[in-house]
Amino acid sequence: MRIVVTSVFVEDQEKALSFYTEVLGFRKKEDVPVGEYRWLTVVSPEDSEGVELLLEPSDHPATKPFMQAIVEDGIPFTSFDVEDVEAEHARLEGLGVKFTQPPTAFGDVTTAVFDDTCGNLIQIAQK
Numbered sequence: 001m002r003i004v005v006t007s008v009f010v011e012d013q014e015k016a017l018s019f020y021t022e023v024l025g026f027r028k029k030e031d032v033p034v035g036e037y038r039w040l041t042v043v044s045p046e047d048s049e050g051v052e053l054l055l056e057p058s059d060h061p062a063t064k065p066f067m068q069a070i071v072e073d074g075i076p077f078t079s080f081d082v083e084d085v086e087a088e089h090a091r092l093e094g095l096g097v098k099f100t101q102p103p104t105a106f107g108d109v110t111t112a113v114f115d116d117t118c119g120n121l122i123q124i125a126q127k
Contacts, residue, residue, distance in 0.1 A: 005041065007054035008077055009063050010118040013040050016055040019117050023095050024080075026053065053078075058119060067119045074100060076113050076123035085110045085126040 010016035026042035041052035082088045101113035
């Protein structure tokens, strides 16, 4: 068994696609119309056949309260591995990304947390 697709809930798929590709640097992999929404995934440019991140519409009634609660509690919805948290933090801040947690060391791991502009907090981590 292996992970093939994971997802983040997003308020606007087009806005999310723009942020995740133009700002974070992921590449669009799948874009299939599904009713009023799309099966819209992105992948790491370093692993185009790796795990896909589904930009999942957040229209289900349970989604908005869930997203709001974890954001209010400062909990990242998911985490992305980076080689250098300090450098990635500086790059993303330079692009206008708002961080809720600057690079912070926790033992052998350094993390930072940012707002993805789509309703989520996302963590970047360096081991």
